[in-house]
Amino acid sequence: MRDLFVGVSLFCLAVGAAGAALADEAYAPLKTFAPFTMPSPPSPQRSASGAPGAAYWQNRADYRIDARLDPASKTLSAEETITYVNHSPDTLDMLWLQLDQNVYRKDSRAAAEAGRPRKAFTEGYVIEAVEIEGVGPAPHLVDDTRMRVTLAKPLKSGGQVKLKIRYHYTVPGLFGGRTAWGTSGGGEIYDIAQWYPRMAVYDDVRGWDTLPYLANEFYLEYGDIDYAVTVPADMIVAGSGALTNPKDVLTAQQQARLAEAASSDKTVMIRTPEEVAATPAASGTKTWRFHMSDTRDVAFTASRGFVWDAARINLPNGKTALAQSVYPPESVGEGAWSRSTEYMKHAVEQFSKRWFPYPYPNAINVAGPATGMEYPGIVFDGIDDKGKTLFWISAHEIGHTWFPMVVGFDERRDAWMDEGFNTFIDVYESDDFQNGVYGPKRDGEYAPGKGTPAEQIAELLKDLDAPPILSRADTIREKYRHPITYFKSAFGLTLLREDILGPERFDPAFRRFIADWAFKHPKPSDFFRAMESAGGEDLGWFWRGWYANNWTLDLAVTDVAYVDGDPAKGAKVTVENHGQLVLPATLRVTLASGGKAELRVPVEAWMQSGSRVFTLDTHERVTEAVVDPDHRLPDRDRTNDSLKPAS
Structure with missing residues (x-):
């Protein structure tokens, strides 16, 4: 839903005494690395690998609505x-x-x-x-x-x-x-x-x-839904699924234009602004009929004043779908809704390539009063949306097709799964579209001037009142709903992909999770187990620190020395962990010649102690040592991340 664009100034929360209290806590390795108990145990219905079990079942609901x-x-x-x-x-x-x-x-x-x-x-x-x-x-x-x-x-x-x-x-x-x-x-x-x-x-x-x-x-x-909507005869209806009686409700010209759009990578006008203005009021009614398979819901929109356009979506394995947009005349413009179908087409094609093929015949974007909301095959956005805002909201809302329309999360209890997962895949769509013209979404575009996402998250983690991600969704106050449910959840997946597992392990595991649970009902434990099993990593420390708690990370460089006191024999850098959260990090030293050397600090460094000495194979004097030099991690205190030793 549209709350993706709530200002992340919410992240910059008053921390004062809370931050001081956190700084006084001593790191406890046995607390961080204790065996993690999943929220629910494996069963014949839900396997230990995170996939549906041999005895998995779910009920079915098919609808006929007039x-x-x-x-x-x-x-x-x-x-x-x-x-x-x-x-x-x-x-x-x-x-x-x-x-x-x-x-x-x-x-x-x-x-x-x-x-x-x-x-x-x-x-x-x-x-x-x-x-x-x-x-x-x-x-x-x-x-x-x-x-x-x-x-x-x-x-x-x-x-x-x-x-x-x-x-x-x-x-x-x-x-x-x-x-x-x-x-x-x-x-x-x-x-x-x-x-x-x-x-x-x-x-x-x-x-x-x-x-x-x-x-x-x-x-x-999930099930199949056949529905019919009777409206005044001069109204256009766009709805989830496939229109099954086009000859009854569309003009011959509109049918021909839709056929053209179905084979066109460029946007084709189905109903122009001029045609909207020239359409006379009509008496009587028309009944529009739709069918949608393997869906958990349907929605529709209706207006006599819709401009309408469409273009082909190219899907894996040679399949196609149709991107469509309906919007009022005041939304027309190349900086506005005239590009909506282009955005929808690109997003669906990229999400399909990256994660799982789009399963529905149409992807429809609607400019109307119900702004920033998603339903299977159709999304509602704002009449006044333009430029990057329209791109972001269009990609985000149609991205909900994957979470929770295909992967059927329980949003009432675990809103962090659908909103956070979807916000996560949005990041890469912004990178992909026209070489990132509307991105990146990881560098402060969330709240210009407020720092990087990692720095914003670090502020959030300092707030002792911030709830854990695994809280029941309705208990999360509005102050924290976007920061926790959307941003912290999404940033956790970014950390998991880019800093913990790496894309080579994360991507296949994530795709497998989506395919295993397509049109089914996974729970948080199923996701945790799936990423551990297919990702090849025991991640109990991450689930506990990031999801079950709101722990903070604070790495510090506290000393630089040399092997046997000789810079030619290598540098010894002491790094300490002052927070209860642990994450893999990079340690980088700058040498007197201007060269650099670095090593990876794995989480296992903190399994028994909060202080470790790392030896780097260097042969000259170190001028500076820095942990997390690229500010990838939500470190709560940047002032102790680096140390410049005395000459």
Whole structure:
């Protein structure tokens, strides 16, 4: 979601006494290197290697939805049929569903949550009927953003049930945030998401996972979704998945242009600003039909005022998809949304090459009122976004296809996995696009003038109130949500790739994790085990220091001497570790001749002691010794990183 661009001035937190207290703590090797207990143990469902186990299972939910959007009353009404298959070994006597629209009710739990106060409300879902096919009305209980349906006949392992629900709700205005309607130069825009009752996940870890919807996002079952949206006849609808009835809703010219775009690496206009202005109001309605396979959700947008363009996405193994953008006339411009499809195309192609092939037929970027939010195959961004901001937000939101749309993380509990992982892959997309014209994202672009990401993170780690990454997502205060959930999580993966494992070990392990858990539900322990097993490294010290705690790093050069007192025999440099966190580092010395020598300081140097003497094969006097000379690490005190010995 859009919070990627919240200013990282949040990182530069008041540390004062907290920093002093940290400096007084003595490094304890047995604390850092104690055996690390994963949050959950391996099981027949989840192997010790981090892959799904031989007995892994997950339930399935397929949807058929027929919806009608009424702009006059700002109401969406629908009927849905959910085909729910129980692959678990358990017999289920109830079903739980998620009712996200109820977050907008005045009496919702979210309304009482202090982090994001709401100023306007709706009635949420009005549930008109709940039935079990072949049985009739089903007893049901609505509790905040959840609904329990009692089954007349228990659902045995391997069985399925068809649940039918009829409902309506008022579409929230701009206060909706992730789903909303708003005005534009071409007409009203409706960004419709979280718009139908969705099955809660029943898994091997907790059974029914029924966390209420407060602010953090989704944990959903996978399946196929067929949905139809009836709107006024002059509206354009863009939605998740493939449009299955183009002849019914598009002009012959629009169909021909889409066919051209499907074979074009350059952006093709499907509907121009001039055509938007010339389109007369139409009476009656049209029904747009979509299908999406292997998805956990769908969303759509609708407006009479959309400019529309598209281009081909080239995927591995010769496959293709279609990048599309819909936006109002005021967003047109080469410095603005006229480049959106180019950004989407590049991001999807690069993410597909680097990590895992994009699985959906379309990647759609929408300029509308619900800014900075992601759904499978479609993302909502800002009407006024331009330049590097539009590039960053477009790449970030479509990057969520990989986390959590393909790799189905539980965002309600572990938001650091989807937001942090996605922020991490964004870094390389900024490097890749046009030789880094919008990058790099590792050098202070997060908060110009506030230092490098490592220096910003060092400030965050000094704050004794900063929560660990492994905290439940809803407990992380707004002050820390972006610094911890996005940035610290992403920076941890950067450290793991570039400083701990190296790309040669990290990349294959990370790709394997994605492929193993594609369209499945991994937990934090599965990720930790996968990176250790395929990455070839015991990383318990890293999981403990970076994820389970908010420990600090403080390396210091405290002495420079020579072997037998003779510079010609080599230099002896004493390095001390004053923080509880450990990370691999570089030790570099500058010689009197101007030459340099360096060695790698592995974490094993600190397994038994906080002080080590390193001997470098030098043959002349040392003028300076520096640990972490390139400032790659979040060292809390840079003043002790170097030492210039007396002549």
